[in-house]
Amino acid sequence: MNIDKCIKEVERDSRVVARACRIPYFPLVVESIDGSTVKDIDGNEYIDLLSSAGSINVGGGNEQIKKSINEQVNKFVHYTSAYLYNKPMIDLAEKLIKITPGKFPKKVAFGLSGSDANDGAIKFARAYTRRSSIITFIGAYHGATYGSMSMSAITTKMRRKMGPFLPGVYSFAYPNCYRCNYDKKECCCNLECLHQIEIAFDSYLPADEVAAVVIEPVQGDGGIIVPPRKYMEKLYEMCVKNKILFISEEVQQGFGRTGKWFGIDNFDLVPDVVVLGKSIADGMPLSAVVGKEDIMQSLDPPAHAFTTAANPVCCCSALSTIDIISQDGFLVQVNEMGNFIRDYLNNLKDKYHIIGDVRGLGMSIGVELVKDRIKKEKNTEAALKICYRCYEKGVLIVTLNGNVLRIQPPLIITKDEISRALEIIKSSIEDYLQGNISDDVLNFIKGW
Ligand SMILES: Cc1ncc(COP(=O)(O)O)c(C=O)c1O
Structure with missing residues (x-):
């Protein structure tokens, strides 16, 4: 070689x-x-x-993607969607609303990376709930912007020398049955790891101050950890009971990766918000937060606007990607x-x-x-x-x-x-x- x-x-x-x-x-x-x-x-x-x-x-x-990209490049490469509009972006928003879980009215906020989409999820969740705390998980990687890195807890090496991070982020153990902290087997546990969140609610983290739980439906960079179905169901129930938003972080597990459109579909749960990135446009810089309409309308303009977000060339790539996965x-x-x-x-x-x-x-x-x-x-x-x-x-x-x-x-x-x-x-x-x-x-x- x-x-x-x-x-x-x-x-x-x-x-x-x-x-x-x-x-x-x-x-x-x-x-x-x-x-x-x-x-x-x-x-x-x-x-x-x-x-x-x-x-x-x-x-x-992919030939179909190259063709759609080239056609758009020949028309125009970009004009900021913060001021003007472009058709591929609107087409894509409609498609994302259709393919993401939940049949309720939704809205889409575009960005350029999984990281900024996660920051967006925090912003929308806080604005909508008027609560500040965010629950995330040890082993998660959510990105390299301050918000997304504040929610990441995978290696201290990555976080060294740049603190302090966003306040109000609390990381709990992800349900990892291969390395159960409580020495239990999946068949016969009482979800002791989930109980830690309940203990937190009773001791230092008031549930009515928690805006959202942000969870990967399969923890990716943490080592492709598949949570037990019963954990996800109970976590979801806990969110509903306490009016905490359930946010599915699909940046790595979305777009067909887990054999379903979105990772959360494997658990038959409908999140309030999904966070999308990576394969949404087959490698072109694009991300999206898709959520219930009232959540997504809770921020005033231009609280989540990026000059080069929703680039029409990227949106064309995303539309073709969706066509391919829909086959x-x-x-x-x-x-x-x-x-x-x-x-x-x-x-x-x-x-x-x-x-x-x-x-x-x-x-x-x-x-x-x-x-x-x-x-x-x-x-x-x-x-x-x-x-x-x-x-x-x-x-x-x-x-x-x-x-x-x-x-x-x-x-x-x-x-x-x-x-x-x-x-x-x-x-x-x-x-x-x-x-x-x-x-x-x-x-x-x-x-x-
Ligand atoms: C689950 C997850 N979320 C967010 C990100 C960050 O995405 P990006 O690198 O596009 O900002 C990654 C990247 O590895 C990821 O795996």
């Missing part, structure tokens, strides 16, 4: 780009993308299991492929003791690597080395929360591509177990 040109570019990059903007994995400089194949500037090809961090769910270089059988295929991947990985789990857990919904899948299955000590070194070996063998895969392999391929990946990628994961695990991956790779790959 020759990566000379890539190495040169990475060296140039390190001289000019701030390190805070990057999570170092591989010296891969992208030349082109076709579906689930990423090509670097040295001509090497990789099967993509990352989908640009879940932001190109319908794959790179007959698309989501069925996501579920079938997801089951195929999980079955394969569960077979590997039977064979390799370092695989502690395989989990996920649709094509949002995590493989947790441990030093041993009893103590479940995180095997971060194995995860990083295996990712690096996969890269060397032509598969793009990264870690989450240190020791979890993140498997989120483009939803259009073929069975042949995914089978080849899984074989490479298997052989990379064997390379690791045989001590055939040098410590040197850890000089480059750092992960989260």
